[in-house]
Amino acid sequence: MNHGTFAGSGIKARFLFLLVLLTLLAYAPVRHADYIQDDHLAVEENSIVQRGDLAEIFSTDYWAGASGSDKSLYRPVTILSYAMERAVTGSPSAPVSHGINLFLHILAAIMLAAAADRFGFSPAAGMVAALLFAVHPLHTESVAGVVGRAEILSALFSFMALWAFSKNTRHSVWLAALCLFLALGSKESAVALLPLLVYLQWRREDRPLTIANRFAPLALAFLLHMILRIEALEALLVVQSPHPLDNPLIAAEGGVRLFTGLGLLARYVFLLFAPFNLSADYSGTVIPLENGLFSILPLAGLILLGLLLAGAAFPLLKRRPADSRSHRIALACLLFLMPYLVIGNLLVQIGTIFAERLMYLPSAGFCLLAGLFLSELPYGNSPSPGQPLLSRARLGGAILLLVLGGYALGTYARCTAWQNDETLFNAVLAAYPDSPRSNFIVAKIEADRVFEEARGLPRADLPDRLGRPLALLDHAVTVVPDYSVAWNEKGLIQARLGNHPEAIALFRKTLEISPRFPRARLNLAIALGLAGRKQEAIRSVRKATLEAPDAHKPWAQLGHLLVDTGRPREAAAAYRRAVALGRDDLIPRLQNIERTLN
Numbered sequence: 001m002n003h004g005t006f007a008g009s010g011i012k013a014r015f016l017f018l019l020v021l022l023t024l025l026a027y028a029p030v031r032h033a034d035y036i037q038d039d040h041l042a043v044e045e046n047s048i049v050q051r052g053d054l055a056e057i058f059s060t061d062y063w064a065g066a067s068g069s070d071k072s073l074y075r076p077v078t079i080l081s082y083a084m085e086r087a088v089t090g091s092p093s094a095p096v097s098h099g100i101n102l103f104l105h106i107l108a109a110i111m112l113a114a115a116a117d118r119f120g121f122s123p124a125a126g127m128v129a130a131l132l133f134a135v136h137p138l139h140t141e142s143v144a145g146v147v148g149r150a151e152i153l154s155a156l157f158s159f160m161a162l163w164a165f166s167k168n169t170r171h172s173v174w175l176a177a178l179c180l181f182l183a184l185g186s187k188e189s190a191v192a193l194l195p196l197l198v199y200l201q202w203r204r205e206d207r208p209l210t211i212a213n214r215f216a217p218l219a220l221a222f223l224l225h226m227i228l229r230i231e232a233l234e235a236l237l238v239v240q241s242p243h244p245l246d247n248p249l250i251a252a253e254g255g256v257r258l259f260t261g262l263g264l265l266a267r268y269v270f271l272l273f274a275p276f277n278l279s280a281d282y283s284g285t286v287i288p289l290e291n292g293l294f295s296i297l298p299l300a301g302l303i304l305l306g307l308l309l310a311g312a313a314f315p316l317l318k319r320r321p322a323d324s325r326s327h328r329i330a331l332a333c334l335l336f337l338m339p340y341l342v343i344g345n346l347l348v349q350i351g352t353i354f355a356e357r358l359m360y361l362p363s364a365g366f367c368l369l370a371g372l373f374l375s376e377l378p379y380g381n382s383p384s385p386g387q388p389l390l391s392r393a394r395l396g397g398a399i400l401l402l403v404l405g406g407y408a409l410g411t412y413a414r415c416t417a418w419q420n421d422e423t424l425f426n427a428v429l430a431a432y433p434d435s436p437r438s439n440f441i442v443a444k445i446e447a448d449r450v451f452e453e454a455r456g457l458p459r460a461d462l463p464d465r466l467g468r469p470l471a472l473l474d475h476a477v478t479v480v481p482d483y484s485v486a487w488n489e490k491g492l493i494q495a496r497l498g499n500h501p502e503a504i505a506l507f508r509k510t511l512e513i514s515p516r517f518p519r520a521r522l523n524l525a526i527a528l529g530l531a532g533r534k535q536e537a538i539r540s541v542r543k544a545t546l547e548a549p550d551a552h553k554p555w556a557q558l559g560h561l562l563v564d565t566g567r568p569r570e571a572a573a574a575y576r577r578a579v580a581l582g583r584d585d586l587i588p589r590l591q592n593i594e595r596t597l598n
Contacts, residue, residue, distance in 0.1 A: 336365025
């Protein structure tokens, strides 16, 4: 292989210019994007991000500042990046957040090329891999979604750790340890970095004492991360408990989980080659479960898994030289396989059955393999008979240009959907009409807009204008009959229309499916109160206060109902609790009641 062809500084400068230009063009639409879905909770409304207290960030779980229910995630470095951004902007700024994500993504692509160079890949292979990584449409969710920063930071610090560890100096080993600590603190999947570092060391023939000295800083970084994680989560290992809507595999039998998990590998690899019908949501039945090994997808997944394992193991079995092509292939296979085993639902079930953002780090291995192929096609050791080297160079360049152009256009098209919640989930419905979550989200957005626009105007045409939202909700509960939030939303629409008996029935249906659903319990209490069934309403809202004792709305509603039923002393106690939880608007009402009681 001609390793010197792209080694000049001028070529490298042109490569960097091309990478930055292509990436900025491909992601141009995100400059107009708003915060979307989890961005609202994790970034825009996160109280810990607003306070920016370093000790608090490293001593709490990922969702602590957003009042999230998932206590299994620990990503202080990601939260710290949001807090540092907020310290500069002063208030949430979606353009700044998206701009930082894009900048970090470009850095990650450049570091992938730098790491590839340290691994012994030709400059051409590293540059091709970085260009593919920069514009691949599968990365849109990670870059255009601000919460995708966890993926980007994890990959960026992983590439930096691999690059530093390969330099084999005392200072670079400590830099690798720091990057390992930062990668683990960005996202849990960075644990896949550990076997990659072991493989890089295995390629070297060092004495045991040298190996111990090289791994001591890494062990220290890992131990420090684990101490902080255990302190924050109050457990050594916290397993995620996903809802079956997000990951149906948790309710499936072992064989079905295995066969479906193999099929997921085939789905991901197909999207890496041909990123069509991409989606921000694969909830419910969008990904069908596989019942046997000899269906197309499970069998394809098994073959792919075998190829990846063989590619990774071949140089280990044959004892190839450390700078051989087989070692480069092995490293690319491991860079795909190790993080994939963390997120692919093969070994353990995670929070979601399938998500494009999860492939951000594993896709680097795919890009390196593609870089090897596309760079060695035009620059092989010798041309085959009848095929001059120049012709092969033109063929490889033409393939690369077509792929880069297609990927960049695909990313641009995806970014046009990543503008706000409505555009994103309408795009999901266009690709997967049976996505229950997307049906619910679009229905809620459209229904809220109808009621907002109708404020102060005649409401006779409201049922007609609510036809599509109600149809979307009906479809969501048809696809997933126990989708409780969709039933609750149907009840809210009927309540806002004044159809209280129907709303009560829908809220009761919601609670049959999810008995511990405080918001639905509160909605039922409000509907019962409006229907004149005050005592039933009081019983319902009391249950809501027990299920969510730190939520102010149930306590406020309990106070209203107790006032209406002539029980001012009990109402005052309920109002005091609501005020203590932040309902300062109730202070005048509480003061009036206390004056009457005195």
